[in-house]
Structures are given as C-alpha cells and as structure tokens.
Amino acid sequence: MGFDAKFSQKLGARGWIGMALPKKYGGSDADAFSRYVVIEELLAAGAPVSAHWFADRQSGPLILRYGTEEQKESYLPAICRGESYFCIGMSEPNSGSDLASIRSNAKKVGDKWVLNGQKVWTTNAHHSHYMIALVRTSESESRHGGMSQFIIDLSLPGVEVRPIKDLTGAEHFNEVFFDNVELPDEALAGSEGQGWHQVTAELAFERSGPERFLSSMALLKVMIDEVGQYPDAYQAKEIGRLTARLLTLRNMSLSVTRQLNAGANPAWSASCVKDFGVGFEQEIPEIAQSILETLPSTQGGNDYSKVLAYLTQQAPSFSLRGGTREILRGIIARGLGLR
Amino acid sequence: MKEIFESTLEKLLADQVTLDLVKASEEQGWMEPLWDLLQSSGFSLAAAPEESGGTGLGWEELNGVIELCGRFCLPLPLPESILSNWLLGACGLQGLNCAVSFAAENSLQWDGKLLSGSVRQVPWGRYVDKLVTVVGSESPVVVVLEPNSAASSSLSTNLAGESRDDFIFENYLPIDSSALPSNLDSQVLLKGGAMLRSAQIIGALEELLRVSAEYGNERVQFGKPITKFQVVQHQLAVVAENVAAARVSVQAAFEESGSAFPTLQLMAAKICTSDAASVGASTAHAVHGAIGFTQEYSLHPLTRRLWSWRSEYGSATYWSKLLGKSICEMGSEALWPTITSGDLNV
Numbered sequence: 216m217g218f219d220a221k222f223s224q225k226l227g228a229r230g231w232i233g234m235a236l237p238k239k240y241g242g243s244d245a246d247a248f249s250r251y252v253v254i255e256e257l258l259a260a261g262a263p264v265s266a267h268w269f270a271d272r273q274s275g276p277l278i279l280r281y282g283t284e285e286q287k288e289s290y291l292p293a294i295c296r297g298e299s300y301f302c303i304g305m306s307e308p309n310s311g312s313d314l315a316s317i318r319s320n321a322k323k324v325g326d327k328w329v330l331n332g333q334k335v336w337t338t339n340a341h342h343s344h345y346m347i348a349l350v351r352t353s354e355s356e357s358r359h360g361g362m363s364q365f366i367i368d369l370s371l372p373g374v375e376v377r378p379i380k381d382l383t384g385a386e387h388f389n390e391v392f393f394d395n396v397e398l399p400d401e402a403l404a405g406s407e408g409q410g411w412h413q414v415t416a417e418l419a420f421e422r423s424g425p426e427r428f429l430s431s432m433a434l435l436k437v438m439i440d441e442v443g444q445y446p447d448a449y450q451a452k453e454i455g456r457l458t459a460r461l462l463t464l465r466n467m468s469l470s471v472t473r474q475l476n477a478g479a480n481p482a483w484s485a486s487c488v489k490d491f492g493v494g495f496e497q498e499i500p501e502i503a504q505s506i507l508e509t510l511p512s513t514q515g516g517n518d519y520s521k522v523l524a525y526l527t528q529q530a531p532s533f534s535l536r537g538g539t540r541e542i543l544r545g546i547i548a549r550g551l552g553l554r
Numbered sequence: 555m556k557e558i559f560e561s562t563l564e565k566l567l568a569d570q571v572t573l574d575l576v577k578a579s580e581e582q583g584w585m586e587p588l589w590d591l592l593q594s595s596g597f598s599l600a601a602a603p604e605e606s607g608g609t610g611l612g613w614e615e616l617n618g619v620i621e622l623c624g625r626f627c628l629p630l631p632l633p634e635s636i637l638s639n640w641l642l643g644a645c646g647l648q649g650l651n652c653a654v655s656f657a658a659e660n661s662l663q664w665d666g667k668l669l670s671g672s673v674r675q676v677p678w679g680r681y682v683d684k685l686v687t688v689v690g691s692e693s694p695v696v697v698v699l700e701p702n703s704a705a706s707s708s709l710s711t712n713l714a715g716e717s718r719d720d721f722i723f724e725n726y727l728p729i730d731s732s733a734l735p736s737n738l739d740s741q742v743l744l745k746g747g748a749m750l751r752s753a754q755i756i757g758a759l760e761e762l763l764r765v766s767a768e769y770g771n772e773r774v775q776f777g778k779p780i781t782k783f784q785v786v787q788h789q790l791a792v793v794a795e796n797v798a799a800a801r802v803s804v805q806a807a808f809e810e811s812g813s814a815f816p817t818l819q820l821m822a823a824k825i826c827t828s829d830a831a832s833v834g835a836s837t838a839h840a841v842h843g844a845i846g847f848t849q850e851y852s853l854h855p856l857t858r859r860l861w862s863w864r865s866e867y868g869s870a871t872y873w874s875k876l877l878g879k880s881i882c883e884m885g886s887e888a889l890w891p892t893i894t895s896g897d898l899n900v
C-alpha cells in the first residue's frame with residue numbers, strides 16, 4: 216500500500232475519505248456499504264491509500280463514537296480532506312499479543328496529562344500528524360482496567376519517532392518515544408479507564424475490512440496474466456480455488472460490515488474473516504511460486520517476478536499485524552465455548 | 555413460510571431421525587413411514603410452482619430445509635425430490651407426489667420417442683418411483699423415467715451407505731418429457747446437485763462442530779477437559795473459520811438462485827464446502843479419539859456423509875478447474891469485476 220499525500224488530498228476533495236462520517240464534520244453521511252465499495256475498488260486497483268488509511272478506517276470512526284463535540288470539530292474535517300494522518304499506538308516492546316500488559320502511562324498533573332513510555336511497530340508514525348495510543352492511566356485490580364486512549368499530537372515536545380527498517384529495507388513502521396510529553400485534557404479520547412473496551416471495538420474494524428484479503432490481489436492478477444488463456448490443469452485448479460475463496464471472503468467481509476453498520480460488535484466474525492483471509496493471502500505467493508517457473512526478483516524482471524518478490528517478503532506480516540494467528544484463533548475458540 | 559417450513563421439518567427430523575434410524579437405513583434400506591410423513595407434509599413439492607401442484611418456495615427460502623437434511627443425516631431423498639420437482643415445474647410439468655430422484659449423468663440416446671442407454675449414480679434410485687434426467691445437449695429435454703422399468707441395474711452405495719444406483723434402459727418410452735426452458739442448460743442437474751450437497755455439507759458441518767466442542771468440553775485427560783489444551787482449541791477454531799466461510803458461500807448461492815442457478819456462486823459454494831468438509835471431518839475424528847472411530851458412536855454418520863458429499867456433483871477440484879479455466883480465458887482485468895458483479899458465464 217503506497218503513501219501519497221497528494222493522492223489522499225484528491226480523494227478527500229472528491230468526498231471519498233471519511234465517507235461514513237456526518238456531513239457537518241466534512242463527511243458524506245454515506246452508509247457503510249458505499250464506503251466499502253469505494254475502498255475495495257481503491258485496493259483492488261492498488262491505489263496508494265496508506266496516508267489516510269488508519270484515519271479513514273479507525274481513527275475517524277473512533278473520534279465520532281467516543282469523542283467530544285470539540286474533538287469531532289477539530290479532527291474530523293481535516294481527516295475527510297485527506298490532510299490529517301493518524302497512526303495506531305498499541306504495541307510496545309514488552310507488549311505484543313499481551314496488549315493488556317502495556318506500561319506507557321499518562322499521569323494527571325493539574326489540568327494536564329504527562330505521558331511517558333514507548334510504542335513500537337507503529338506503522339506510518341513517521342508520516343502521521345497524530346497517534347491514537349492506548350496507555351495506562353491508573354492502577355487497576357482488573358487486567359483490562361485502568362487504560363485510556365489519547366490523541367497524541369506527534370509534533371509535541373518530548374515525542375521522538377524513529378523509523379525501523381523492515382526485512383526488505385523499507386521504512387514503514389517505527390518506534391515512538393514519549394518523554395514527559397504534556398498533553399492537554401482534551402487529548403483524552405473517550406472515557407478515562409475505558410481504553411480496553413474502546414480498543415476491542417476498534418479492532419473489529421481493523422480485522423474485517425477488504426484489505427484483509429486484497430493485499431495479494433495484485434499477485435493473483437499478474438498470475439492470471441502470466442499463465443495466459445490456456446492454463447494447465449494444476450494452474451486452472453489453483454486459480455479457480457483462489458477465485459472461489461476471494462468471492463467468499465468478500466461476502467464474509469460484507470456480512471461483518473452489515474453487522475458493524477447495525478451497531479453490533481462482531482468480534483467473533485471479524486476474527487474469522489481475518490484469519491481465513493490471512494490464510495488465503497499467505498497462500499497466494501506460495502501458489503504463485505509453484506505454478507510457474509519464475510524467479511522472484513526485486514531488481515527488474517517482469518511484473519510477475521517483482522510482485523512475487525514483494526509479496527513473498529510481505530506475507531509473514533499478514534498473520535502478525537492486527538493480532539496474530541494464534542490470538543485470533545483464541546478469540547474464535549472462546550466464541551465456541553472452549554475457553 | 556420459510557420459518558414455518560424450517561421449524562416444522564426441524565421438529566419432525568429431531569423426533570424421527572435417531573442414530574438408530576440412520577443405522578437401520580444402511581442395513582434395511584427404505585424408511586417408508588418416515589418418507590410418508592415427509593411427503594404428506596408437502597416438503598418434497600416445496601420448490602414446484604403452485605400451478606404444478608407445489609408450494610412455490612424459492613431456493614433462498616429452501617436453503618435451511620436442505621441444511622436440516624444434512625444436519626440430521628436424513629437417509630431419504632428429500633433434497634433430491636425437491637430439486638426434481640423444481641425442475642419439472644420449471645419445464646411446465648406437474649410435480650410428482652411420490653419419491654423422486656434424479657440423474658446428473660447419463661448416456662441416454664433419444665430418438666424423440668424411445669430412450670436407450672444408462673443413467674448413473676441415482677441417489678436412492680432403487681427405492682424411488684420416478685427419476686428425472688436431461689437428455690441432449692443442443693436442445694435439452696427433461697425426461698421422467700421409472701427405475702422399475704429399467705432393463706438392468708447396478709446397485710451401489712456411497713461411503714455413508716446411501717444408495718447410488720445405475721440403471722440401463724432399452725427402447726424405453728419415457729412417461730413424460732418437456733424441453734428445458736432457455737435459461738437452463740443441460741448441466742442443470744449437476745449444478746442443482748452441487749447446490750444440494752453444499753447445503754447438506756454445511757448442515758452436517760455445523761452439527762459436527764457442535765458435537766466436537768461438546769465432547770471436547772466433557773472429555774477429561776491430564777486432569778482437565780481436553781478443550782483446555784490450546785492445540786485442541788485452535789484446531790476447532792480452524793474448523794469454525796472454514797465452516798463460517800462455507801456457510802457464507804452457501805447462503806450467497808441460494809440467495810442468488812432464482813429460475814436458474816448462479817454459476818459463480820454455486821462453484822464457490824461447492825469448492826468452499828468440500829474443502830471445509832475435509833478439514834472438519836479430520837479434526838472431529840482427532841478430537842474424539844478412539845470412541846469416534848466406533849460404529850456405536852454417532853460421529854461417523856456425519857463424517858462418512860461429508861467424505862461422500864464432498865465428491866458428489868463435482869469435487870472442489872472439479873469446480874476449481876472449471877472456474878480457473880474461465881477466469882484465465884477472460885484475463886486478469888475481468889477478475890475483480892467478475893467478483894463484484896457475481897456474473898460468470900461458462
């Protein structure tokens with residue numbers, strides 16, 4: 216997913232960012248399905264939507280749902296214009312899957328919050344204006360208590376963002392340090408102590424969208440081009456099976472959108488979409504390298520070898536970001552009454 | 555109407571279709587009293603239009619009914635009768651108020667009057683009064699035959715002991731015939747059969763998942779229920795995901811079915827359900843341990859059906875090859891529009 220601020224602004228000008236937000240905050244009052252159609256077409260076409268992606272998918276809806284009137288007025292219009300970018304600060308060096316063990320904390324001092332700690336693997340932090348972070352705000356008896364979400368202006372003193380190179384050498388994710396960062400009271404998003412609840416609701420958006428099965432679409436398409444009009448039996452079988460699963464994943468994702476639209480929290484279904492979708496997406500590069508004798512290459516070669524090289528290396532992250540395979544299966548098992 | 559049909563059938567099957575009955579049907583064959591009950595309740599004519607003597611329910615409304623047949627391992631050709639009567643109605647013929655089945659495959663030659671050749675793999679063929687099949691590919695015609703009048707037969711069963719019979723007819727005058735309407739093709743019974751089996755598979759899989767979770771929560775080893783082991787949880791979670799995907803694919807196929815079956819959705823449904831059947835059956839047996847491998851325990855009626863149904867009316871591989879071939883023919887630019895429009899002509 217490419218980053219292109221100009222592209223995001225053009226999309227914003229057309230009203231295609233924050234579509235489901237109310238008109239008075241710059242949105243289009245569109246229903247969840249209209250938004251769905253637009254984002255899946257953008258993804259299927261491989262458009263560079265990374266700049267505004269988290270804001271459109273997660274941060275905007277979160278601010279709309281839990282934010283104060285002032286917060287809505289101050290953040291949402293710029294999101295809709297494609298000018299204001301957000302990143303998601305959940306993971307920390309010692310808290311990955313076990314998110315509830317986070318240690319970054321904000322303490323109330325007078326009418327301000329003082330933030331200390333560190334986030335890591337924060338995608339796009341180096342390009343973003345704001346981070347919505349989950350941090351500890353009080354000691355709590357319950358494992359899931361005492362956490363709150365803040366909208367952190369990343370230009371504030373005491374915030375440091377350092378890109379981390381991924382295995383391909385590219386810089387997408389970052390570590391972000393907070394050293395006595397002073398946040399105004401208005402930076403609190405939602406209710407103090409309700410952070411865990413808010414984050415789990417947010418994850419249903421993160422886990423069920425079309426990006427959960429369209430990341431490898433480009434490879435499926437070049438695979439069809441490269442195989443040509445006369446596939447052999449093995450090629451036809453694999454391409455047909457992938458097509459059937461693509462169709463089904465889209466229907467699953469639409470059904471979760473329907474539930475989200477109706478105000479439900481379809482955490483269980485969203486986890487099924489994500490884990491089944493990840494299986495599909497990780498299989499595509501495996502099938503691609505078995506279906507044709509083409510070497511993956513990052514230094515030239517045809518489209519097929521380039522896209523194959525790119526996705527082969529991206530694939531492991533699919534079952535990490537947004538909750539690992541094991542964590543999702545745990546959620547599904549709980550829904551089955553097994554734990 | 556849909557709810558009434560489903561709840562009535564569910565109650566009837568829950569009362570009648572015990573494990574003993576399913577087993578007895580494997581040994582003794584036709585469960586006449588149960589068939590009479592189903593027929594007199596009008597289920598077999600559900601999809602035939604009212605003018606053909608049926609109830610005129612659409613496929614979307616019948617999805618749940620077919621699933622129930624799978625969930626309860628109903629050892630009778632109710633799904634087959636529903637499809638056969640739907641086809642007769644679509645051709646303007648009267649629905650048949652008797653046990654009726656169909657043959658998706660045949661080598662029948664028709665001279666316009668008499669038929670000769672074989673029909674293959676007829677579910678419950680030896681017990682039904684009539685069967686329907688389609689002859690000719692250029693201008694296909696639906697014909698109604700009586701298995702009793704076949705010149706010879708070769709009787710067999712699938713893995714679950716459900717009869718799957720071949721018949722040879724010689725210079726046989728069909729008891730009824732009618733041209734297929736132009737929106738249906740000569741493969742209509744293969745497609746319809748794939749629809750039925752997909753829905754039966756999902757019904758059986760949901761039951762399989764339920765009994766596996768239930769058994770796993772009760773079975774204690776190393777001092778705790780085996781579902782407290784994370785490996786067991788995750789294996790069942792994978793089944794659940796596959797079942798969730800398969801369920802969505804079947805729903806889409808039935809929702810899009812009207813006067814014809816939607817090619818792309820039905821292919822996806824048979825592919826996803828057949829794949830899910832493989833994963834589900836294997837995991838359910840693993841979770842049940844040795845007890846699940848016995849004849850006495852009620853797991854095998856489900857798993858032996860899943861192993862049979864996934865191969866009937868086109869395996870996942872059969873439909874995948876067909877689908878992949880047409881996707882490649884159309885080229886990559888057509889892929890996404892095909893997915894979003896759901897239209898595919900093969």
Ligand SMILES: Cc1cc2nc3c(=O)[nH]c(=O)nc-3n(C[C@H](O)[C@H](O)[C@H](O)COP(=O)(O)OP(=O)(O)OC[C@H]3O[C@@H](n4cnc5c(N)ncnc54)[C@H](O)[C@@H]3O)c2cc1C
Pocket residue numbers: 302303304305306310311312313335336337338339388532535536537538539540541542
């Ligand atoms: C490309 C990429 C982008 C990301 N972007 C962001 C972002 O923008 N914001 C953000 O906050 N985070 C982001 N992440 C972080 C991501 O959310 C974490 O990687 C993920 O939650 C897993 O945490 P971890 O990497 O610390 O692995 P760990 O939690 O240490 O897990 C390692 C392994 O142990 C397994 N494991 C852990 N606990 C259990 C358990 N209870 N039972 C069974 N197995 C278990 C895991 O499944 C995994 O296989 C990103 C990650 C990647 C790869």
